[in-house]
Amino acid sequence: MAKDQWEQRLRAGGYRITPQRQLVLEAVEGLRHGTPEEILAEVQRTASGVNLSTVYRNLEVLEEVGMVTHAHIGHGAPTYHAVDDHVHIHLVCDGCGAVQSIDAEIAEAFLGEVKVATGFVTDISHVALHGRCAACDVNIPVAP
Amino acid sequence: MAKDQWEQRLRAGGYRITPQRQLVLEAVEGLRHGTPEEILAEVQRTASGVNLSTVYRNLEVLEEVGMVTHAHIGHGAPTYHAVDDHVHIHLVCDGCGAVQSIDAEIAEAFLGEVKVATGFVTDISHVALHGRCAACDVNIPVAP
DNA sequence: GTATATGCAAAGGGTTTGCACGGTT
DNA sequence: AACCGTGCAAACCCTTTGCATATAC
Numbered sequence: 001m002a003k004d005q006w007e008q009r010l011r012a013g014g015y016r017i018t019p020q021r022q023l024v025l026e027a028v029e030g031l032r033h034g035t036p037e038e039i040l041a042e043v044q045r046t047a048s049g050v051n052l053s054t055v056y057r058n059l060e061v062l063e064e065v066g067m068v069t070h071a072h073i074g075h076g077a078p079t080y081h082a083v084d085d086h087v088h089i090h091l092v093c094d095g096c097g098a099v100q101s102i103d104a105e106i107a108e109a110f111l112g113e114v115k116v117a118t119g120f121v122t123d124i125s126h127v128a129l130h131g132r133c134a135a136c137d138v139n140i141p142v143a144p
Numbered sequence: 145m146a147k148d149q150w151e152q153r154l155r156a157g158g159y160r161i162t163p164q165r166q167l168v169l170e171a172v173e174g175l176r177h178g179t180p181e182e183i184l185a186e187v188q189r190t191a192s193g194v195n196l197s198t199v200y201r202n203l204e205v206l207e208e209v210g211m212v213t214h215a216h217i218g219h220g221a222p223t224y225h226a227v228d229d230h231v232h233i234h235l236v237c238d239g240c241g242a243v244q245s246i247d248a249e250i251a252e253a254f255l256g257e258v259k260v261a262t263g264f265v266t267d268i269s270h271v272a273l274h275g276r277c278a279a280c281d282v283n284i285p286v287a288p
Numbered sequence: 289g290t291a292t293a294t295g296c297a298a299a300g301g302g303t304t305t306g307c308a309c310g311g312t313t
Numbered sequence: 314a315a316c317c318g319t320g321c322a323a324a325c326c327c328t329t330t331g332c333a334t335a336t337a338c
Contacts, residue, residue: 014318051321077302090162102262106261
C-alpha cells in the first residue's frame with residue numbers, strides 16, 4: 001500500500017499519522033501473519049521504546065479504517081493480516097497443532113447456502129476451522 | 145444419559161464418581177449451553193461450596209470420556225454442551241452480537257470438499273462462524 | 289490405606305484502561 | 314493551543330497450577 005494512500009485513509013477516519021502507527025502497519029504487512037506480541041517485536045527492531053498497548057491501540061485503528069484484519073487461529077492470541085493479502089481459511093489440527101491455509105473460495109457454495117437458509121453473511125476467514133489433518137486422522141483419535 | 149451409563153464411562157476412564165462431577169454433568173445437560181461460570185452458578189444452586197477450578201477440572205474429565213464438548217462462540221469463555229445434543233453450527237453476528245444455531249448437516253458437502261482437497265477432517269461445530277446477520281447486513285457495515 | 293478430587297489462593301496469558309506527558313495538527 | 318496518541322502501571326477476564334486436606338475406592 002502506497003504511503004499517501006494509507007495516510008489518506010487514516011486522516012479520513014480522523015486519525016493522526018504517527019511513527020508508531022506507521023511501524024505497526026509496516027510490521028503487519030511485512031510479517032504476513034502476526035500476533036500482537038510478534039508485531040511488537042518487529043516494531044521494536046526499529047523503535048525499541050514502543051509499548052504493547054500502543055500496538056493494540058493501533059491495530060484497532062488500522063482495522064477500523066480497513067487496512068488490517070485479524071483471525072482467530074488457536075486458543076491464544078489472534079493473528080493480524082494486511083487486507084490486501086489473499087483471503088484464506090486456516091485449518092488447525094487438534095492432533096498435532098499444525099496450521100494450514102486454503103483459499104476461501106472453496107467455501108463459496110456453502111456460504112451461499114447458509115445465506116439462503118438464514119440470511120447470515122459469513123466471514124469464513126475470521127476464525128480458523130478445527131479438526132484433524134490427514135496425518136493425524138489416521139491415528140487413533142485420542143485427545144491430546 | 146442414564147446414571148449407570150455415565151458412571152461406567154467415568155470408571156472406564158479411571159475416574160471416580162463424585163458429587164461435584166455428577167452436578168457438573170447435570171448442569172451441562174440442563175443448561176444446554178453454558179460457560180464454566182454459568183455451570184458453576186447452576187451447580188451452586190445445589191452445592192454452594194463448589195469451586196470454579198473444580199468445574200474446570202470436571203469439564204475436562206467429562207470431555208475426555210466423551211460426555212461433553214465445548215465450542216468457542218464469542219471472544220470470551222467457551223460454551224459446553226452435552227454430547228447427545230444435536231450437532232450445530234453457531235453463527236455470531238459481529239454487528240449486534242446475536243448468536244443463532246443451524247444444523248451442522250448444511251456443511252457436509254463443504255467439509256467433503258475440504259477433505260478431498262487437503263485430507264483435513266473438520267469439526268465444524270467447534271468454533272462459531274462470524275459475520276453479519278440478516279438484519280445487520282442491510283445496514284451500513286460500520287464496525288461496532 | 290492409597291490414589292484421586294477438592295478448595296483455596298496465587299500465578300498465568302492476553303487484553304484493556306486510567307492517567308499524565310508528549311507529539312500532531 | 315487543542316486534542317489525539319503514547320508509555321507506563323495497574324486492572325481485567327478467563328484459565329491453570331501448587332498445595333494441603335478430604336474423600337472415593
